[in-house]
Amino acid sequence: MKDYISLMRVKHYIKNILIFFPLVFSGNLFNVKLLEKSFLAFIAFSLAASLVYILNDIHDCEKDKLHPTKCQRPIASGRVSKKEAYCLSTMLLILVILINELLVGTKVTLLALILFYIFINIIYSMGGIKDLPIWDLAILTLGYVIRVYYGANTIDVEVSIWMSSTVIFMATFLGLGKRRNEIKFQGSKTRKVLSKYTVGFLDKNMYVCLGMTLASYTLWCKEMAIQSNSTLCWILCVGLALLICMRYSMLVEREQEGDPISVLFGDKEIIILVFVWGCIMLLTLYWL
Known part of the structure; x- marks a missing residue:
């Protein structure tokens, strides 16, 4: 069972919290019906993401055997056979379709979004x-953006352009940082695309995207402040976001792989900063 959980990359489900963003920022967090729908959407998307990870591991099995860390993955190490992996991925696809049917019935937009996510990742x-x-x-x-719109379509709310922009630039920043550290600490032979990047290029564009992330988030907070009387709290949220990004950047400079999940859960200070930011944001949205 442990190998199957590892194969499904359950720890990466944290990325799917983006599905709850439209719920939270539309002021519907305590709407039980919409919360239940968002939770089901979270489960459906998490299973779809696991499906993608499994298919990717099957496809990259031989390459992963040569990688210093990926060789320990269940399929590459032989702990899970390809046949078992295909059976699991088929079950996950069926569950994804059934949960979407439960969420929206005959509405096709939601199912189309999640199937599009699976499709682009297979093509990827x-x-x-x-x-x-x-x-x-x-x-x-694009995968991160789809998560946001999947969550929004689940509860029929619109997505702020500044929310979308923040997610786009932050996701690109995280991706650039991961590639930067893969090249720096493991070399460019572990993945073909890494040979086409340079550390200098990745560094420059990382911080361009980080600056755009903070600018977009600031405008997003301004948009939220206009709708409330708590401007000072939103300014505080921007300041905390800056500290989080600075701390994350410092960690990425030292982290051997630059994996966002490992960086986030491997540092107490960044966990505390994210927790405080989340508490202030929720307090501002729902009680001030």
Whole structure:
């Protein structure tokens, strides 16, 4: 069972918290019906993401055997056979479709979004896009944006352009940082696309995207402040976001792999900063 959980990359489900953003920022967090729908959407998307990870591991099995850390993955190490992985991925696809049917019935938009997510990731892994510089980042970023719109369509709310912009630039920043550290600490031989990047290029564009992230988030907070009487609290949220980004950047400079999940959960200070930011944001949205 442990190998199957590892194969499904359960720890990466944290990325799917983006599905709750439209719920939270539309002021509907305590709407039980919408909260239940968002939770089901979270489960559906998490299973879809696991499906993508499994198919990617099947496709990259031989390459992963040569990688210093990926060789320990369940399929590459032989702990889970390809046949078992295909069976699990089929079950996950069926569950994703059933949960979407439960969420929206005959409405096709939600199912189309999640199937599109699965499709672009299959093309990414098996169609060679993962070996194309810039395009590999574009597909990964699009996956984060789809999460937000999937959550919004689940509860029928609109997505702020500044929310979308923040997610786009932050996702690109994270992707650039991960590639930067892969090249710096593991070399460019572990993935074909890495040979087409340079550390200098990744560094410059990382911080361009970080600056755009903070600018977009500031405008997003301004938009929220206009709708409330708590301008000072939103300014405080911007300040905390700056500290979080600075702390994350400092960690990425030292982190051997630059994996966002490992960085986030591996540092107490950044966890505390994110927790305080979240508390102030929720307090401002729902009680002030």
